[in-house]
Amino acid sequence: MINILGSRRVQRLLFFVAATVTLFYLMTLLFPEKKDEISPLVFSGRPPTRFVAPGRRKNLKLENVKGFFLQDLSETKEDIFNVFQTRDFGLIQQEYSIDITNKLPPNATQWDYFRAEILRLDQERLTKRLGVLGYKVLYLFRPSESWHHRGESYYGRESWDCLWTRQDGNGTAQWIDAELTPTGIEGAKYLHKTWNKHLGNTNLAIPELFLSSPLSRAADTLIHSFNLTFRNPRPPSPVFVEFLRESFGVDTHNSRRSYTTLKKKYPLFEFEEEFSEFDPLWTSYRDETDSSVLHRAKIFLENLFLRRNEMFIAVATHESIIKAILEAIGHRQFPIPVGHMIPVVIKGSWLQTGEPRTEAERYKMFYKKNRNCTELDPVTDPDAEPEVDMDEFD
Numbered sequence: 001m002i003n004i005l006g007s008r009r010v011q012r013l014l015f016f017v018a019a020t021v022t023l024f025y026l027m028t029l030l031f032p033e034k035k036d037e038i039s040p041l042v043f044s045g046r047p048p049t050r051f052v053a054p055g056r057r058k059n060l061k062l063e064n065v066k067g068f069f070l071q072d073l074s075e076t077k078e079d080i081f082n083v084f085q086t087r088d089f090g091l092i093q094q095e096y097s098i099d100i101t102n103k104l105p106p107n108a109t110q111w112d113y114f115r116a117e118i119l120r121l122d123q124e125r126l127t128k129r130l131g132v133l134g135y136k137v138l139y140l141f142r143p144s145e146s147w148h149h150r151g152e153s154y155y156g157r158e159s160w161d162c163l164w165t166r167q168d169g170n171g172t173a174q175w176i177d178a179e180l181t182p183t184g185i186e187g188a189k190y191l192h193k194t195w196n197k198h199l200g201n202t203n204l205a206i207p208e209l210f211l212s213s214p215l216s217r218a219a220d221t222l223i224h225s226f227n228l229t230f231r232n233p234r235p236p237s238p239v240f241v242e243f244l245r246e247s248f249g250v251d252t253h254n255s256r257r258s259y260t261t262l263k264k265k266y267p268l269f270e271f272e273e274e275f276s277e278f279d280p281l282w283t284s285y286r287d288e289t290d291s292s293v294l295h296r297a298k299i300f301l302e303n304l305f306l307r308r309n310e311m312f313i314a315v316a317t318h319e320s321i322i323k324a325i326l327e328a329i330g331h332r333q334f335p336i337p338v339g340h341m342i343p344v345v346i347k348g349s350w351l352q353t354g355e356p357r358t359e360a361e362r363y364k365m366f367y368k369k370n371r372n373c374t375e376l377d378p379v380t381d382p383d384a385e386p387e388v389d390m391d392e393f394d
């Protein structure tokens with residue numbers, strides 16, 4: 001033993017090992033390992049709750065802040081409500097507190113007051129013990145008229161749902177990732193005009209962030225509604241978010257194009273991280289359940305609160321996701337017609353320990369077995385087991 005340790009070669013080896021270890025140690029002192037940065041470009045992945053939660057608070061509470069928009073009052077009649085014919089998109093005309101009024105010029109508009117009040121509320125973030133993550137105003141857009149809407153009215157509900165919606169088109173009209181019709185494009189441009197009329201001369205509550213479902217009709221609605229073009233200074237690039245897409249089922253109009261195609265088609269847009277080349281969600285034989293849509297909506301909102309600082313955000317998404325977002329924040333149900341928009345104010349905070357969790361601890365993507373189609377249904381296997389995707393979060 002002694003002989004071996006004493007040999008020259010072994011001594012040199014030991015010295016070499018010791019030197020390497022010391023060098024390594026010094027390097028770690030000089031260049032400490034960077035903490036995992038929280039990427040601002042993830043909306044459909046795991047929310048970084050665990051990394052940013054103070055102490056034992058691990059769950060988020062997302063609530064609709066009522067009192068700013070007519071749409072969240074129980075007495076507003078949603079069936080006759082038209083957001084474009086309502087003053088200031090439904091913003092309630094009201095007096096704000098004296099410290100808000102004092103800060104603004106006498107010619108300030110209701111939007112100026114609204115924005116100042118949201119900024120004031122957002123200061124709650126600074127009082128750590130309140131556990132407030134912040135306030136956000138989301139403008140949720142449902143796409144304007146697209147070709148599949150025409151298809152449905154042309155063929156009738158049953159024939160559409162059970163047969164035609166599964167085709168890429170009928171030779172005349174194309175339904176796969178349906179585009180806006182000329183009427184739809186006009187509708188979105190009209191929205192741009194009304195938006196300018198309401199907000200043009202204040203420019204204050206305009207979106208700081210634009211997010212879009214990766215379906216063409218949503219992206220085009222966003223582009224036309226805000227006249228998003230290359231210009232100087234460039235507006236912030238809109239971002240494609242996988243989880244903002246319509247519930248995925250057998251309808252071809254809810255399948256998306258490849259990353260490469262979208263990148264060419266929408267050069268202005270950015271993509272969230274890990275946006276896959278091919279549509280990972282759509283299949284020709286199963287429908288997504290409502291609880292799965294709700295799950296996606298919550299994941300999206302949590303990421304938004306934990307990763308982004310922007311407060312006024314335009315979101316081009318779809319009927320089922322808007323419904324799910326309203327449910328997730330405890331907003332009353334408010335059906336949004338094709339090509340319309342709903343503004344919502346959301347407060348995000350940590351749940352105090354001891355409070356019951358607002359969400360199931362584990363989520364799964366679920367798929368329904370089939371539609372109630374009989375003769376017309378050429379695709380669905382009625383004996384197939386419902387599929388469960390083991391995509392779990394905690």
Ligand SMILES: *[C@@H]1O[C@H](CO)[C@@H](O)[C@H](O)[C@H]1NC(C)=O
Pocket residue numbers: 105107108109201202
């Ligand atoms: C309000 O008045 C100021 C000058 O006092 C002017 O700079 C500003 O553009 C006006 N704002 C609106 C919304 O008219």
Ligand SMILES: *[C@@H]1O[C@H](CO)[C@@H](O)[C@H](O)[C@H]1NC(C)=O
Pocket residue numbers: 147150151152154170171172173
């Ligand atoms: C295809 O559907 C459209 C409605 O979207 C309809 O106007 C057109 O006539 C249909 N074409 C054929 C060949 O049936």
Ligand SMILES: *[C@@H]1O[C@H](CO)[C@@H](O)[C@H](O)[C@H]1NC(C)=O
Pocket residue numbers: 192227229231
């Ligand atoms: C849209 O933006 C472009 C480029 O900035 C501008 O030339 C055009 O007039 C705008 N259109 C509308 C309807 O505002």
Ligand SMILES: *[C@@H]1O[C@H](CO)[C@@H](O)[C@H](O)[C@H]1NC(C)=O
Pocket residue numbers: 372
């Ligand atoms: C499908 O049909 C069955 C039996 O007719 C009915 O109980 C069920 O509610 C229907 N489901 C849907 C989603 O319409």
